[in-house]
Amino acid sequence: xxxxxxxxxxxxxxxxLGLSAYVLMLxxxxxxxxxxxxxxxxxxxxxxxxxxxxxxxxxxxxAALLAAFFAxxxxxxxxRVKGLMLVVATIAFGEFVRLFFFNxxxxxxxxxxxxxxxxxxxxxxxxxxxxxxxxxxxxxLFVWTFVLLVMAALWWTDRSRAGAxxxxxxxxxxxxxxxxxxxxxxxxxxxTAGGFIAGxxxxxxxxxxxxxxxxxxxxxxxxxxxxxxxLGGLSSVFGTLVAVIFIQGVLVEGLRFMGDWRSIxxxxxxxxxxxxxxxxxxxxxxxxxxxxxxGLRGGEKSRA
Amino acid sequence: MLELSGLSKHFxxxxxxxxxxLTVNEGEIVGLIGxxxxxxxxxxxxxxxxFGETAGTVRFRGELMNGxxxxxxxxxxLARTFxxxxxxxxxxxxxxxxxxxxxxxxxxxxxxxPRWFGATRRTRREIADLLDLADLGHKDDELASNxxxxxxxxxxxxxxxxxxxxxxLLDEPAAGMNQQEIADLSRRIxxxxxxxxxILLVEHVMELVMGVTEQIAVLNFGRKIAFGTPGEVxxxxxxxxxxxxxxxxxxxxx
Numbered sequence: 001x002x003x004x005x006x007x008x009x010x011x012x013x014x015x016x017l018g019l020s021a022y023v024l025m026l027x028x029x030x031x032x033x034x035x036x037x038x039x040x041x042x043x044x045x046x047x048x049x050x051x052x053x054x055x056x057x058x059x060x061x062x063a064a065l066l067a068a069f070f071a072x073x074x075x076x077x078x079x080r081v082k083g084l085m086l087v088v089a090t091i092a093f094g095e096f097v098r099l100f101f102f103n104x105x106x107x108x109x110x111x112x113x114x115x116x117x118x119x120x121x122x123x124x125x126x127x128x129x130x131x132x133x134x135x136x137x138x139x140x141l142f143v144w145t146f147v148l149l150v151m152a153a154l155w156w157t158d159r160s161r162a163g164a165x166x167x168x169x170x171x172x173x174x175x176x177x178x179x180x181x182x183x184x185x186x187x188x189x190x191x192t193a194g195g196f197i198a199g200x201x202x203x204x205x206x207x208x209x210x211x212x213x214x215x216x217x218x219x220x221x222x223x224x225x226x227x228x229x230x231l232g233g234l235s236s237v238f239g240t241l242v243a244v245i246f247i248q249g250v251l252v253e254g255l256r257f258m259g260d261w262r263s264i265x266x267x268x269x270x271x272x273x274x275x276x277x278x279x280x281x282x283x284x285x286x287x288x289x290x291x292x293x294x295g296l297r298g299g300e301k302s303r304a
Numbered sequence: 305m306l307e308l309s310g311l312s313k314h315f316x317x318x319x320x321x322x323x324x325x326l327t328v329n330e331g332e333i334v335g336l337i338g339x340x341x342x343x344x345x346x347x348x349x350x351x352x353x354x355f356g357e358t359a360g361t362v363r364f365r366g367e368l369m370n371g372x373x374x375x376x377x378x379x380x381x382l383a384r385t386f387x388x389x390x391x392x393x394x395x396x397x398x399x400x401x402x403x404x405x406x407x408x409x410x411x412x413x414x415x416x417x418p419r420w421f422g423a424t425r426r427t428r429r430e431i432a433d434l435l436d437l438a439d440l441g442h443k444d445d446e447l448a449s450n451x452x453x454x455x456x457x458x459x460x461x462x463x464x465x466x467x468x469x470x471x472x473l474l475d476e477p478a479a480g481m482n483q484q485e486i487a488d489l490s491r492r493i494x495x496x497x498x499x500x501x502x503i504l505l506v507e508h509v510m511e512l513v514m515g516v517t518e519q520i521a522v523l524n525f526g527r528k529i530a531f532g533t534p535g536e537v538x539x540x541x542x543x544x545x546x547x548x549x550x551x552x553x554x555x556x557x558x
Contacts (some may be wrong), residue, residue, distance in 0.1 A: 161403065161421065162404050162421055164399040164403045168399075168400075
């Protein structure tokens with residue numbers, strides 16, 4: 001059972017990671033820096049609960065706000081460039097963050113031992129859940145509370161004018177400017193929101209894993225972050241969730257029995273999925289079918 | 305209201321717009337015509353800030369616009385349509401108009417949350433009016449990319465009107481339209497003008513230009529070669545020569 005709960009937590013956390021890339025992708029921007037914001041969230045929340053002995057909720061919120069703040073700062077220079085150049089710029093940021101934590105040593109004595117980030121050895125003592133006697137069920141519930149809150153917020157945003165504005169910028173920048181939208185404002189706002197979401201994910205990750213080190217936050221993690229919304233499609237937040245379940249649940253975990261063949265089949269299945277559903281696993285058509293199955297009518301003034 | 309003086313745009317050695325002086329007064333419908341490649345669309349792009357000018361100034365309601373990005377010019381009251389329609393194809397008709405409702409009046413009159421997240425009753429009423437203007441009331445939930453060509457043109461026109469502009473720049477709005485659609489368009493242009501919007505119309509279709517404009521400026525090779533009422537312009541020798549010596553520029557085939 002604890003294996004499945006652990007998997008559920010992982011899926012929740014990766015959904016947050018994917019949604020952080022999803023927000024920015026709505027404006028047509030691709031960032032490979034999401035692992036950096038995730039790392040900021042993870043390390044900061046860990047430091048706050050371990051060294052400052054804060055409760056998990058304020059620690060998580062502060063960590064997420066800090067990640068959002070850095071996303072805001074990075075957004076201004078990074079979003080002046082587009083396409084591949086933005087990808088390169090955000091990779092550089094992600095690596096910068098990773099190497100910062102690689103070198104960060106901040107050990108303090110606590111109950112006879114030293115705790116805190118220990119540069120190359122990682123940050124090993126993020127035991128908030130264990131120390132407070134949380135059960136695996138409670139941790140899973142805690143993680144999914146945040147996942148559902150973020151998903152609900154984004155789902156609602158998508159139906160609002162703000163969501164239409166994000167998509168408008170993603171569809172045609174010149175037309176968006178011509179109806180009075182400031183590209184910088186819209187993109188930096190999306191980047192900041194994405195940073196916040198990645199920060200929440202990172203904070204939850206650090207506490208469920210109890211141990212983080214810089215190797216967790218490489219470009220590979222950033223690649224996962226963007227592959228979820230790409231595979232799931234941008235028609236709604238559920239696409240990202242479906243893609244995370246598909247990749248983490250089915251491909252990564254489900255194919256374990258294949259041993260070394262797993263990576264090959266993994267890649268193959270992604271290619272097949274992209275060919276069968278080029279606009280995402282969860283595209284407008286799937287959404288319509290599902291809605292009909294549940295007996296709901298389409299949103300009256302919003303996109304299907 | 306709009307004053308261009310000495311406005312020039314050079315692309316390498318090509319003088320797309322050359323020392324253009326043009327004044328548009330409030331409440332007028334002014335036409336800007338000329339053969340292909342005479343610099344009409346470049347002029348629109350200079351006025352809207354899509355390109356930076358090589359020389360000269362753009363003044364709008366007395367305010368210098370040089371160096372301002374397009375979205376700031378829009379907020380000053382300069383809206384436009386595009387020669388090749390640029391809608392938000394995967395947003396619905398309703399959303400296309402919703403996004404464009406971003407006028408300065410809203411910024412002061414309404415709070416942050418209703419502006420970005422709510423659709424107030426006023427918003428809905430205004431969008432209903434715009435749908436009526438574009439004759440798209442029955443297609444509000446359709447994706448813009450699913451509309452027919454003429455409908456897309458109408459939606460783009462309504463989207464520009466949704467920003468509540470003071471000056472509306474129309475870049476060849478009648479391209480590809482039939483007689484009936486041109487008649488509808490000229491009715492629509494008058495309706496917008498009567499609500500207090502000044503209009504600068506760039507157009508090839510002489511039927512529309514001669515029918516709706518009060519003043520016409522004629523460009524050729526980036527220079528203004530004539531300015532006057534439709535009648536005056538039609539009789540102008542330089543204009544007739546610019547249109548390949550045609551005795552009647554009204555054929556519009558240039």
